[in-house]
Amino acid sequence: MRIAVIGGGIAGLATAAGIARAGAAVEVFERSSRGAAPGAGISLFPNSRAAMRTLGLLDGYDRRPHGPAPGTRTVMRRPNGKVALAFPAWARPKVRMFHRNDLREFLLDSCRGVPIHWDTAVALDDDGDTVRPAVLTTADGRQSAWDLVVAADGVRSATRGFLSLDPGLRYAGYTAWRGVTRGPADTGGMAGEDWGSRQRFGTVPLADGRVYWFAVASKQVGRTAAAEGLGSEKEAAEQEFASWYPAARALIAGTDAAEVLRHDLYDLARPLHVFHRGRVALAGDAAHAMTPDLGQGAGCGLEDAAALTSLLRGTAGPDADVGGLLERYSRRRAPKAARLLRASRLMGRLAQRERKAWRPGS
Ligand SMILES: Cc1cc2nc3c(=O)[nH]c(=O)nc-3n(C[C@H](O)[C@H](O)[C@H](O)COP(=O)(O)OP(=O)(O)OC[C@H]3O[C@@H](n4cnc5c(N)ncnc54)[C@H](O)[C@@H]3O)c2cc1C
Structure with missing residues (x-):
């Protein structure tokens, strides 16, 4: 065949x-x-x-x-960094x-x-x-x-x-920035997704110590950093998450601007x-x-x-x-x-x- x-x-x-x-x-x-x-x-x-x-x-x-390394704790934090939910650390993580x-x-x-x-x-x-x-x-x-x-x-x-x-496709109502830090970054032994108000931030440690992060915010469809007068999508993510806890902001800051992606999110209608x-x-x-x-x-x-x-x-x-x-x-x-x-x-x-x-x- x-x-x-x-x-x-x-x-x-x-x-x-x-x-x-x-x-x-x-x-x-x-x-x-x-x-x-x-x-x-x-x-x-x-x-x-x-x-x-x-x-x-x-x-x-x-x-x-x-990633993540064995023993990493999966947590959900508040925007101020306080752990709201913590799951037991797996000796061999399932994800x-x-x-x-x-x-x-x-x-x-x-x-x-x-x-x-x-x-x-x-x-x-x-x-x-x-x-x-x-x-x-x-x-x-x-x-x-x-x-x-x-x-x-x-x-x-x-x-x-x-x-x-x-x-047809349906716009979900939110946009996602994503990036991988340029070098190893400290996550304090934690991974997970944090929920705020119409905002989320995710920390995903990779095998080589670099960290993949995602930052999600409810936005009108089609908004871009350029349309908002900003120099890059990294700047847009930094601005959107400016009052989040320092470790989240450090991950965005530790990523090269050219490596920050932004996508409006869709699914099948x-x-x-x-x-x-x-x-x-x-x-x-x-x-x-x-x-x-x-x-x-x-x-x-x-x-x-x-x-x-x-x-x-x-x-x-x-x-x-x-x-x-x-x-x-x-x-x-x-x-x-x-x-x-x-x-x-x-x-x-x-x-x-x-x-x-x-x-x-x-
Ligand atoms: C922000 C975000 C985070 C995500 N996180 C996760 C996650 O953690 N875990 C998970 O499981 N999934 C995740 N996903 C979903 C996942 O990325 C997708 O489901 C997956 O990549 C889809 O793969 P695909 O091969 O179906 O499509 P694609 O990766 O889109 O590949 C389609 C390919 O077809 C090619 N193509 C299109 N038209 C033609 C043509 N006419 N001729 C030849 N080539 C063509 C394109 O160039 C492309 O390479 C995430 C998605 C997003 C947006």
Whole structure:
């Protein structure tokens, strides 16, 4: 069976690595260049580890250095730094914290032998049926035919629209700044997410002592530092969190301005009930873009990759029933992803509430 994956993000690369191990001939098309993943971290929960096992990547995943260090306490602090909630320290923390580029390099290593076409945007031209293959076209008009296409083309997936499955996106009402400190930083042995009033701050220690932080604030959509007359998004984050506790401000201050990212947060307006049409499957954010409030977006994409891998194992021959396989994929994945999308939205609403008593300084 010949399989194309659109998108070389976490979901696309994991899918390619898994289904190559399941015996299919797979190629990846990525519109960006090889480069490096942006300077941010990512937390992966135990469901990601279970997915890695199904993908055949568990040994490498377990060997990969990650944060937090054993014994780190997970806490929730108030904006004044007072610990409001503390969880017992794990000898072996269940959540693994990576720099996004480390995770990407691991997935790229796992794709060794899989052709990855960088700088190659593709568009779906035909989703195929029981007799017709699916067809992709590159920007310069080259067409190729595939037994199966996995579209892992992200939150703004054009494929989702082509398949008439797009419910549109919903702005969540809040924006996130993210950064990784330029060198090791002291977190006092703590990690976690702090809630204020319509603001949150997260501290995520990485394997090499650097710290990934995120800072979330309720804002109108489309606001930028430049529009507010500020020199950089780092300055905007510093201004927004100016009255938070010193260790939070020190993490922002310890990050190079060019490395601070800002994104308004979106999810799918409604969860999808099916993830496929014809010979095309959606995976990752293309299928279930959710807000990051439960830290499950990438984990869910890894679960999609694992589901496709296990369905293809032993059935990746030229006569495979692709339609039946994708029916099973949708049934296996869509209900759980819908629950997580709704739960993330709910968590975001709760976390971003106005809490006068939790304003900085109170
Ligand atoms: C602030 C923030 C914090 C987050 N924190 C976490 C966390 O802690 N844990 C977690 O699990 N998740 C987290 N997430 C979610 C996670 O980042 C995403 O769910 C995940 O990265 C999505 O991966 P993906 O491969 O589906 O999509 P993407 O990473 O968006 O990859 C899609 C790829 O497709 C390519 N592409 C698009 N169109 C085409 C085309 N036509 N042709 C070729 N290539 C194309 C793009 O260039 C891109 O590389 C967070 C998200 C945000 C915004």
